[in-house]
């Protein structure tokens with residue numbers, strides 16, 4: 042596509058696209074940076090987001106190393122590292138790309154898919170254009186059709202996700218991963234060996250190790266840091282090699298340890314603690330976390346696949362053989378995954394309950410991207426379960442544009458007020474004591 | 478329809494096992510000219526001891542051969558497979574690198590020490606250390622055909638129930654008292670921590686892990702298929718003596734403890750069974766335990782024993798790591814979403830599930846209500862601590 046000669050009109054369109062996209066990204070980055078309380082060691086994560094979205098760079102890497110684009114959390118990055126390539130997560134939150142994709146996909150298709158199609162169509166993002174291969178786990182109908190659309194333009198490999206998690210399904214998925222690994226070998230021209238897989242697992246394992254430390258620190262002190270900033274870190278992981286991300290997170294952890302020892306938090310007030318769950322939140326579509334925290338709520342935790350959930354479940358190898366490692370990857374990609382693509386996803390309710398317990402959550406915001414049916418479907422179930430716990434929950438539907446911001450603002454504000462009203466008076470008294 | 482199939486399957490297995498049992502003592506594996514000679518060997522270095530070890534050495538050699546053949550056959554299968562074939566070398570070779578695992582020292586150290594210690598004491602306690610508690614019967618598979626064993630093992634009289642009732646009443650009471658007492662106190666902790674057969678199986682499993690040979694991943698259906706076999710074994714253990722045979726005729730354990738203790742032991746079908754059990758547990762951890770009749774009997778008490786596996790169902794993410802790690806293939810430990818007590822009749826309380834569980838407090842082993850071993854993410858990821866420290870050093874040096 043890039044080799045074709047570009048007509049002046051097309052060139053103008055591209056230029057307009059680039060400037061608009063980078064403006065939006067820059068704006069949201071600024072708003073995130075302006076939010077108080079970001080640890081200093083978080084700067085590299087913001088820098089990565091800026092490099093990719095504002096400056097239109099590709100993932101930094103050595104010459105000759107290919108990138109493989111992935112979607113969802115079910116495509117194990119370990120395999121991509123093992124084949125000598127670097128994975129990048131291509132799920133997108135770009136409003137500008139969405140507006141192009143709007144014409145490419147049916148009206149009711151989800152904005153995430155439209156944005157990806159838009160990027161592919163306009164062809165100005167090196168992140169997308171340089172991918173040697175794209176891997177699409179087929180988690181919903183939109184992803185399936187997206188795979189077909191992308192396949193006309195680049196190399197695509199699909200992963201068939203089982204509907205349930207019976208033992209046979211897992212065996213099937215192991216086989217699927219072997220096939221995927223074969224495609225990766227063809228793409229990169231490298232051979233996968235036991236050692237390369239072990240090395241790859243060590244890389245991602247280290248990132249998960251630092252993440253587990255991070256989560257432990259976060260649990261130990263409420264208001265230690267802001268959820269929007271965590272979102273930024275998690276999003277940055279899409280565009281950084283896992284070990285590098287882990288190293289940066291190591292520095293964040295050190296800073297947080299110091300904060301904890303000084304008992305330093307981002308706020309002295311008892312802000313309503315909100316959990317965000319539902320459809321993925323991807324930079325620069327970060328308006329909901331920003332709204333929550335700009336309006337004096339605290340995003341205390343998130344259960345979304347581009348947030349903490351995507352990476353927090355560790356790979357637990359039991360059998361040390363090559364096949365055993367592959368099995369552990371297949372199991373980790375499916376069993377703990379609380380993605381609504383699985384027919385029975387009651388485990389998500391338990392996960393939410395545990396998070397409510399761990400992070401003292403006072404309200405849940407259920408985010409639904411317009412057209413994301415699977416997440417929307419589960420709202421009722423979750424509303425019911427949370428109702429039993431007495432945790433208020435609202436469903437927020439949003440799209441990839443800024444037209445709904447005002448409406449979102451009003452609803453989030455009302456929700457935060459509601460939580461404040463529900464707070465027991467003792468809490469408020471201690472709050473006043475603080476200032477008295 | 479399905480029920481009928483199950484009954485037929487069970488009947489078929491019964492028939493086959495009966496046939497095996499019938500021929501058990503007609504199939505000599507290794508025969509000494511004199512029968513079980515209980516005379517004591519002078520020293521563990523003597524020629525006589527070595528000679529008495531012969532059947533065991535033979536078993537080990539044949540098992541190794543069997544394992545190699547199995548590996549060879551599987552290599553062929555992998556090579557021919559459309560999806561797996563291209564990774565033939567990666568799958569069958571064993572690289573030098575390692576995925577960081579978990580801290581070495583911990584609960585499992587205790588377990589291994591207990592298994593080694595108990596097995597040593599049981600087998601050599603009498604001969605080497607002169608410890609003898611002949612009144613005590615432990616429900617454990619450490620064969621008392623080794624007359625020099627530290628304690629009696631209940632399996633002998635369980636397999637000879639007809640003889641048991643001819644003993645003086647005091648002995649009968651002692652037998653039941655100690656057997657049931659230990660079973661109530663320890664339950665299948667005996668399997669996880671004490672039984673020499675368990676140790677043997679864990680050792681061959683360990684060898685496989687070190688060699689990075691892949692195992693056989695069993696699915697729930699395969700585990701279920703072994704259930705009739707298991708109950709048949711129970712029937713053979715308890716009932717065969719009344720039908721004119723007895724379980725000891727083909728019990729594989731007779732091939733370990735007496736021989737190691739230096740007692741001349743002729744093996745019949747037992748030798749073959751032992752080879753089968755060793756090969757099985759090489760590829761599937763604790764394969765014999767899956768069909769062990771004594772284990773079943775111990776498991777019957779699983780509701781009242783003080784050692785228990787507890788689960789916090791909310792903390793669990795259903796990641797399946799525990800199920801994958803469980804040598805006994807206990808699936809409800811991962812699927813359970815209501816009960817807090819997940820101790821199963823098949824559970825040998827080995828703690829592997831807890832070791833591999835990455836969620837804080839999701840699983841725990843308790844003794845009389847007190848937690849003695851709890852799952853934690855920190856523990857699961859402990860192998861990476863070194864990496865983290867390296868990071869600190871690197872930054873420290875450059876600043």
Ligand code: SF4
Pocket residue numbers: 618619620621622630632633636724725726728729730731
């Ligand atoms: S042969 Fe087996 S059942 Fe018989 S006494 Fe020995 S270990 Fe027990």
Ligand code: SF4
Pocket residue numbers: 616617618667668669672673674675765766767769770771772773
């Ligand atoms: S199940 Fe049987 S062989 Fe296995 S450890 Fe328990 S008693 Fe020993």
Ligand code: SF4
Pocket residue numbers: 786799802803804805806807810823824825826827828829830831
């Ligand atoms: S449930 Fe746990 S303790 Fe019990 S046998 Fe399985 S791994 Fe061992």
Ligand code: SF4
Pocket residue numbers: 788792793794795796797798799800810811830833834835836839840852
């Ligand atoms: S390992 Fe722990 S978290 Fe995973 S399924 Fe088992 S109990 Fe649940």
